[in-house]
Structure formats: structure tokens, C-alpha cells
Amino acid sequence: MRNLALTISYDGTSFAGFQRQPNQRTVQGVLEEALSRLEATQSNNTPTVTGSGRTDAGVHALAQVVNFVSVKDLPDSAYLRGLNSLLPRDLVVKDVVEVPLDFNARKSAKAKEYHYWLKVTPPLSPLGPSALEVRGSDEVDLKAMNGALKHFLGTHDFAGFRSSGSSIVNTVRTIYDAGSFAVGSYVVFAFLADGFLYNMVRIIMGTLLDVGMRKIPVVRIPEIIKSCDRLSAGKTIGPEGLYLYRVYYGDVLGLYSIKKETEPKCHLDIHDYFT
Amino acid sequence: MRNLALTISYDGTSFAGFQRQPNQRTVQGVLEEALSRLEATQSNNTPTVTGSGRTDAGVHALAQVVNFVSVKDLPDSAYLRGLNSLLPRDLVVKDVVEVPLDFNARKSAKAKEYHYWLKVTPPLSPLGPSALEVRGSDEVDLKAMNGALKHFLGTHDFAGFRSSGSSIVNTVRTIYDAGSFAVGSYVVFAFLADGFLYNMVRIIMGTLLDVGMRKIPVVRIPEIIKSCDRLSAGKTIGPEGLYLYRVYYGDVLGLYSIKKETEPKCHLDIHDYFT
Structure with missing residues (x-):
């Protein structure tokens, strides 16, 4: 019995999200079915994979991490x-590594x-990557968006930045770093945090776009965060531009690791x- | 009456190539139809666009150039x-520029x-770009492929490197530069020439892959080129990895230009x- 961590990548366009759901094409469902065929398990013993977290319908992943306990003693390759x-x-x-038996892709994620x-x-x-096309974007004020982005850094109660439907009680999260990168004629906003609430990135991005479109002034961002009021924040923008880029763990061989003491970037x- | 050059980009996957053909979805056909609607021309006066060259079914373009004579005096934007x-x-x-009346996207291309x-x-x-997946590629000898690539540089009769179906008589072309680039886990082969015969890049690449797979030794490449025999060269590999990257002209404002005296790269x- 071995605990294996898989690094997987997916184009989320045709998936109804990560989490297995009856009669839906999901990442977890498709992966577990393939695993079941590979290990030729009995139907009453389908392997269960644990993901680092659920990505929503349409959200992509470059390096999602899942783990499962292997039944067959097959080599990693x-x-x-x-x-x-x-x-x-x-x-x-993309990759398979054996991890300690107490490793859990969700709980061990840092x-x-x-x-x-x-x-x-x-x-x-x-030919470019899947992205949200901003219409009327001659008008988008990227400088203001970057100014607003800074206010999200650090530890906040992000209760106003999650969609309903989550049972999570603790809505405090720490954003270690956030920034934007110009890539060709795209702009990519990056967020590194200890965790994200349901739709949190998409709601933050919707709020930043409202700033960019001059619907919300930058100076109002701190009070919007403090209000913990979903209605004060911007709308949840589409999943097509969102990519889970990396999941960081402690010192687990073969996975990305992070040290909080060295200011994660x-x-x-x-x-x-x-x- | 103005002569306008358009720089266009397309994902070739769902096009039956550039050139207009009856009952086929082609780049030229779709573009001319849009132009006809924009200029609201009579059906007996459909605008004709001239491309720098024909790309085949499935071949992509980042910056194909076409020109046409505008009927309406609309601004470029x-x-x-x-x-x-x-x-x-x-x-x-991607771009529209007015060019001299004697500019012809095909004939003026350098x-x-x-x-x-x-x-x-x-x-x-x-999530990556469309590319040819090389199976059994643990075995591909990229160093040998790059060695073989050098033999294609310069002026040669490339008669052995074109598919039948072309009426071109002069099969001499000059490859100014060629090289390979590592991009993530992809390898991109680039070719810059005064012109290309029908399927020339795909046949050169098929031949290079034969070298990479050790089916053809590098030392045989010069004689294969000299033989002008299509059957000595490798097969025509798929269009999915091929991109028309740039078309170079002389000094035409707004288009890529090239100076032969400064060693094109x-x-x-x-x-x-x-x-």
C-alpha cells in the first residue's frame, strides 16, 4: 500500500468542475474511472482521489495535486x-511521486x-490561452487595478468575497503575495494565499475590474473588504481566465514547497x- | 480607392486552408464574406483579398498578411x-495599414x-499550443536533428521537398536561417526563407524527425537534398504544429521588413x- 501524489493539468472548459458529481463530467470522476481501469479494481472498490481543493466548472489547472492510496504495486512510471x-x-x-502515508493533498497544502x-x-x-476578454477595454485603468490589488494583501476576513453555497465557517485567509504580469497583449493577475474561499479569486477580480472601469474608486477597497458584505464587492467574473497554477506543500519531495519565513512570492x- | 493590408491570425484547425474553395470553410472565403458585409457591396462585386501565400488545411498563422482594395472610404479602425x-x-x-497601390501581399513578400x-x-x-506529439520521443535525438537542419541552410533546389499538386516551375529557394528553440517541454523549429514550396516545411520536418529517430543518418541529408527526389525525403508530417509566424516585406510602414544585407535571422x- 503506497500513497501516491499526482500532479495533474486540465483544460477546465469541458469539465463540470473538479468534484465528482452524478451524471456530470468532472475531473475527479474521469480520473477515478481511469485509475479504476488501470488498477482493475472491483466496482465496489473504486479508488478515491483527494484533490488539494475543488476547482469550479470551467476553471483550468496547470499543476493541481491529488493523492490516492494505490492498490496495485505498480511502478510510478x-x-x-x-x-x-x-x-x-x-x-x-504530469508527474507521480510517492508521498508519506499521512500526506493528504487537501489538508497538507500550505x-x-x-x-x-x-x-x-x-x-x-x-491562438492564445483561454482568457476573459474585457469589452470596452480601451478604458480599463490597469494602474488603478494594481493599486486596488495591494489592499487585498495580508490577513483579512474575506467573507464578502465568497459565493454562497460553501459550508466553510472560518473565512479568514492570508494573501501572501499578489501582482500582475504583462504577457503579450494579456494581463495576468496572480494570487498566492494560504487558501481561497469559494469563488474568491473571481470575485476579487470582478471587484478589480470595477475599479479598472471606474465604477469603484480605489480608496473604497479597504471598506469593502472590512464590510464582509458580498453585495459591496464586484460580481463573480467567468471561469475561463482562471488557472490553478501551483499548490505548495511543506517539504514533500517532488512537490512545490513553500517557506513562510522567506516571504512567499x-x-x-x-x-x-x-x- | 485605397489599398489596405491586413495582418490576420488564425487557428487553422477548422479551416480547409487559406485559399477559397467552393463549399469549404476557408480563411479567404470567411474573410471575404465579412469584408463584403462590412462594405455592403453588391453580390456581383465581392472584394477579393490577396494573401502572402496559401497555408494548408490545419496550418495556423500568427501574422499572415493579405491586401485588398477598399471600396468604401472607411477609416482603418x-x-x-x-x-x-x-x-x-x-x-x-490584428492590424490594418494603408499600403501603396502597387503593394501585393504575395508578390511584394520578401x-x-x-x-x-x-x-x-x-x-x-x-493547455499548451497545438503541436505535433512525437510518440516514442524518449528516443528522439534532437542534437542530430539540429545537425541535419544546418544542411538545409542556403540556396538549394528543393524539388524533393514539395508535394505534388503545385504548378510552380522554379523550385530553388533560399533558407536564410533555421534553428530550434526550447519552449517549456516543446521544441520549436524555425525556418526563414525567401519562399516555401508546397508542404516544404512539413517535409523538411518529416525528414528531420527521421534523423531524430535514427532512420536517416545526418550525413545522408546533403545527398537527399541534391537528389531532388521526393521519395528520398521523409514523409509530410501533420499541419497541427505549423504556424506562419511572420511575412517580411521591404520598407512598408506597419509590416515586418527585412534587409538581406544584414543576415536575416x-x-x-x-x-x-x-x-
Whole structure:
């Protein structure tokens, strides 16, 4: 019995999110089915994978991490090649590592980094990555958006920045770092935090876009955060621009690790989008 | 009456190539139809666009250049915005510039640059660009491929490197520069030449892959080129990895220009793939 962590990447467009749901094509469902076929388990013994967290319908991942307890004693490479031969083109296993038996992809996660891709200069590229196209974007004030972004740094009660439907009680999260990167004619906003509430990045981005469109002045951001009022924040923008970029753990061989004492920083290594 | 040059980008996957054909979805056909609607021309007066060259079914373009004579005296920005509002998502006008009346996108072109994307390290990324996935690519000898690539530089009769079906008589072309670039876990081969024969890049790449797979030794490449025998060269590999990257002209404002006296070089600015 071995505990294996898989780093997986998916194009979220055709998935109804990560979490398994009856009669829906989900990342977890498709992955567990492939795993079940690979390990040739009995139908009453379907393997269960634990993800670092749920990504929503339409949200992409470059390096989501899941773990599961392997039934068969196959070599790691057999999982990599075997699963990829069974998986569809929009879901890929990038790496397999054996982890300690007490490793849990969700509970052991120390931090996550999300990227949100905006196309602010029309036209949208037919060859570029999936991104939210901002209409009337000649008008978007990126400087104001970056100014607003700074107010989200640090530890806050983000109760106003989550969609209903979550049972989470503690809504305090710490954003270690956030920033924006220009990539060609796209702008990518990056967020690195100890955790994210349901739709948190998409609501923060909706609020930042309201700032960029001059619907909300930058100076109002601190009070909007403090209000813990979902209605004060901007709308939840679409999933098409959102990518789970990395999940960070402690010292687990083969996974990204993070040290809080060394000021965690956002990354955008463009080569990761070509891997 | 003005002569306008459009820089266009397309995802070739769902096009039956550039050239208009009856009952086929082609780049030229879709573009001319949009132009006809924008200029509200009579059906017996459909505008004709001239492309720098034909790209095949499935081949992509980052910056194909076409020109046409405008009937209506609309401002350039109206063509940019108007055409993009009429065009599908996989075909985009990136730029519009007025050019001299004697400019012809095909005849005035001085050089073209193509990129061929290979994914040599499995698995294929679900988020990366369209590329040819090389199976059994643990075995591909990239060093040998780069060695073979050098033999294609310069002026040769490339008669052995074109598919039948072309009426071109002169098969001598000059490859000014060629090279390969590592981008994440992809390898991109770039070719800059005064022109390319039908399927020339795809046949050169098929031949290079034969070298990489040790089916053809590097030392045989010069004699294969000299033989002018299509059957000595490798097969025509798929269009999915091929991108028309740039078309170079003389000194035409707003278009890429090239000076032969300064040794033209291949480029791969990754930001161009995000524009």
C-alpha cells in the first residue's frame, strides 16, 4: 500500500468542475474511472482521489495535486504512462511521486497560487490561452487595478468575497503575495494565499475590474473588504481566465514547497504554460 | 480607392486552408464574406483579398498578411473593429495599414518565417499550443536533428521537398536561417526563407524527425537534398504544429521588413504567441 501524489493539468472548459458529481463530467470522476481501469479494481472498490481543493466548472489547472492510496504495486512510471493512455486530451497526469502515508493533498497544502488571465487589448487572439476578454477595454485603468490589488494583501476576513453555497465557517485567509504580469497583449493577475474561499479569486477580480472601469474608486477597497458584505464587492467574473497554477506543500519531495519565513512570492514562469 | 493590408491570425484547425474553395470553410472565403458585409457591396462585386501565400488545411498563422482594395472610404479602425465583430473566434484581424497601390501581399513578400512545434516530452499539455506529439520521443535525438537542419541552410533546389499538386516551375529557394528553440517541454523549429514550396516545411520536418529517430543518418541529408527526389525525403508530417509566424516585406510602414544585407535571422518571441 503506497500513497501516491499526482500532479495533474486540465483544460477546465469541458469539465463540470473538479468534484465528482452524478451524471456530470468532472475531473475527479474521469480520473477515478481511469485509475479504476488501470488498477482493475472491483466496482465496489473504486479508488478515491483527494484533490488539494475543488476547482469550479470551467476553471483550468496547470499543476493541481491529488493523492490516492494505490492498490496495485505498480511502478510510478506505469501510473504516469498508464493513466495518460486512458485519460482524455484535456486531462493529463504530469508527474507521480510517492508521498508519506499521512500526506493528504487537501489538508497538507500550505498555499495555492492562482492566475487570472485578462485580454485587455482587443482583438482576442485565436491562438492564445483561454482568457476573459474585457469589452470596452480601451478604458480599463490597469494602474488603478494594481493599486486596488495591494489592499487585498495580508490577513483579512474575506467573507464578502465568497459565493454562497460553501459550508466553510472560518473565512479568514492570508494573501501572501499578489501582482500582475504583462504577457503579450494579456494581463495576468496572480494570487498566492494560504487558501481561497469559494469563488474568491473571481470575485476579487470582478471587484478589480470595477475599479479598472471606474465604477469603484480605489480608496473604497479597504471598506469593502472590512464590510464582509458580498453585495459591496464586484460580481463573480467567468471561469475561463482562471488557472490553478501551483499548490505548495511543506517539504514533500517532488512537490512545490513553500517557506513562510522567506516571504512567499507569486511567480509567472511562462514556460509553465508550455509544459 | 485605397489599398489596405491586413495582418490576420488564425487557428487553422477548422479551416480547409487559406485559399477559397467552393463549399469549404476557408480563411479567404470567411474573410471575404465579412469584408463584403462590412462594405455592403453588391453580390456581383465581392472584394477579393490577396494573401502572402496559401497555408494548408490545419496550418495556423500568427501574422499572415493579405491586401485588398477598399471600396468604401472607411477609416482603418472601422476595418479593424468592424471585421472582428463579423469574424468567428478562430480568425482575427490584428492590424490594418494603408499600403501603396502597387503593394501585393504575395508578390511584394520578401521572406516568410514558419515555426513548427513539436512536443517531444510526453505527456501533451492540455493547455499548451497545438503541436505535433512525437510518440516514442524518449528516443528522439534532437542534437542530430539540429545537425541535419544546418544542411538545409542556403540556396538549394528543393524539388524533393514539395508535394505534388503545385504548378510552380522554379523550385530553388533560399533558407536564410533555421534553428530550434526550447519552449517549456516543446521544441520549436524555425525556418526563414525567401519562399516555401508546397508542404516544404512539413517535409523538411518529416525528414528531420527521421534523423531524430535514427532512420536517416545526418550525413545522408546533403545527398537527399541534391537528389531532388521526393521519395528520398521523409514523409509530410501533420499541419497541427505549423504556424506562419511572420511575412517580411521591404520598407512598408506597419509590416515586418527585412534587409538581406544584414543576415536575416529567425525569431521566436514567445510573447507573439500571446498577442
